[in-house]
Amino acid sequence: MELLSGADMIARFLQDEGVEYIYGYPGGAALHIYDALFRQDKVKHILVRHEQAATHAADGYARAAGKPGVVLVTSGPGATNAVTGIATAYMDSIPMVVLCGQVMSHLIGDDAFQETDIIGVTRPIVKHSFSIKHPSEIPEVLKKAFYLASTGRPGPVVVDIPKDMTAPTERYEYVYPKKVKLRSYNPVTRGHTGQIKKAVELMLKAKRPVFYTGGGVVTGNASEALTDLVQRLGFPITTTLMGIGSYPQGDRQCLGWLGMHGSYESNMAMHHADLVIAIGARFDDRVTNNTSKFCPTAKIVHVDIDPSSVSKTVRADVPIVGPAQSVINEMISLVQGKENAHPEALDEWWQKIDGWREERHGKLYEPSQPGEQLKPQEVIEALFKTTNGEAFITTDVGQHQMFAAQYYKFAKPNRFITSGGLGTMGFGFPAAMGIKMSYPDDEVVCITGEGSFQMMMQELSTCKQYGVGVKIVNLNNGSLGMVRQWQDLNYKSRHAHSYMESLPDFQQLIESYGFTAMRVNTKEELEPALERAFADKHELVFLDVYVDPREHVYPMQVPLGSMRDMLLSKTERT
């Protein structure tokens, strides 16, 4: 029998659970745990410079590696600083376990130094949370936390640990629980066969079908199965922002992504479809536009692992609750041998779609002329070329995020890593850091803007400490581009606080950390700078690329309209 203190149990449990990295920041209530981590070397602790970055780094790691990200923070401000990152993970269904120090049990409720009711604060943004009541329950509670975080519809789990639970003097028996059971939690393992049959019948009858797939396909490891199904049927497919890469974007059947800034052909196809097959997507308001005008002629099949996602905003004609992979596989076995049911109808549908494609071909934006300021879109296209489309791309939030999603074509899932649901500025850089540590030999690029980057730029110091060689492409337009765009469109170009006065000299700033930085002003400078940036995989390089601040993201759906109601440029509208 092994007797361990609560703190040692935590360290041991993390080892036994196979945790590679834990991102955190020490403080009073977490010090016993920090001491236990210090006395072992299997789990690597990464010291960030702000707790929000710890959660984003763990989040990036989780998205890329498909395993729960782990965070350790102290009580009070340590925990509250982590809140934005927890909410980000919650909105995008990312598995994460956040261990929070807490003041000693007998002080709870006394407004003790650095006390916050973090269980209460995070209640609406976690899948579940636990408070440790006795050191002996630590192994089981932690196992439950990891189990909940990573199964079903994944999400963050917070574990609140009062300091006396980790006291080095109190030792209890430690056994690693290989399995846990929760009587009220049984995530579905497969969909209802009758419903799947109904869905397939509709698919085989459809004349204008379209797949609409989301992050659930990515998290559910269902990309391969999805690709198989879509190619068998020959149907067009559009993905959500979170679903990018769940089907190879370069393929002819892929229409790009849909919604507010989705591709023209995606939104047109959705609007005219007679069958929408939604898998692992949640009919978010940034996708549907006005739900009462959404896909007026379509029947809706909705596959999701979370029953509460089904028929939440748009009523499903065939609801299927189940994990994407098993449902898709069942669909494949039903479809087999019956593909190509209506070749003429499908042909006609494709002609229509190709027509929409053709309409916008070459009209997406006006490239810069020699000597002119760069367009943000062309920077992304050049980056795509330099990295052969194989890099992990993280983004912050705003115009650069949309441009990255539009112009970098992803062939694989888990490569486009962005805060889709919460839209958290500051996400991209720490997320890139978390990914690069577990994929040191891959290129990891944070596409950002000068607004977002300044929200988390303190992490340059973390990158220096651990030698994290991410690349940062700063699309610098000297303004909060997306805010400015909305102000142009809705507020007669009154740019209320959407400009960035007093920007730092990013080159000097980055160099002060000992990294390489380059300033890029023109097309001629861009390619050599990119070549130089990607010369060494292990070197952090920052490109400060000055781009045209007047550029808007198009297409852009018209508020309260249908899927097809879009602004296509500053002067065109559907």
Added chain:
Amino acid sequence: MRHIISILMENEPGALSRVVGLFAQRNYNIETLNVAPTDDPTLSRLTVTTIGDDRVIEQITKHLNKLIDVVKLVDLTEGNHIERELMLVKVKALGAARDEVKRTADIFRAQIVDVTPSLYTVQITGDAGKLDAFLQAMAPVGVLEVARTGVSGIARGEKVLNL
């Protein structure tokens, strides 16, 4: 439509706040709320009455089911059920009103459970409508204080909500 949802949940600290928080967070409404442990000490039974159209009620039950602390739930209004609420009311009982209160209480099959020279405390059980009617009847006499437990309920017949 008014619905009565009965929930079996883990008898643990924080479970109640998750259920109540869900209603606030998602803008669902709570008309009454009633919670107490059951014969199984690990379980509490919580009954909530809420108002919403079918879509909202479907979302409420789905989101409640998603909470890890919620073990099982039933929408009692989907079938035949018994609905009860207990109310304690202090009413003025002076002069002629003293008899009037007693008579009305008898009509409602309510009991007077405490007496002072100037007031009666009446205990009454029934569905929400009956309790409302009693309060209305007492209004002219003068209602001083009302304590209602909120609705509790159970399905009629063989249907049982347990593990």
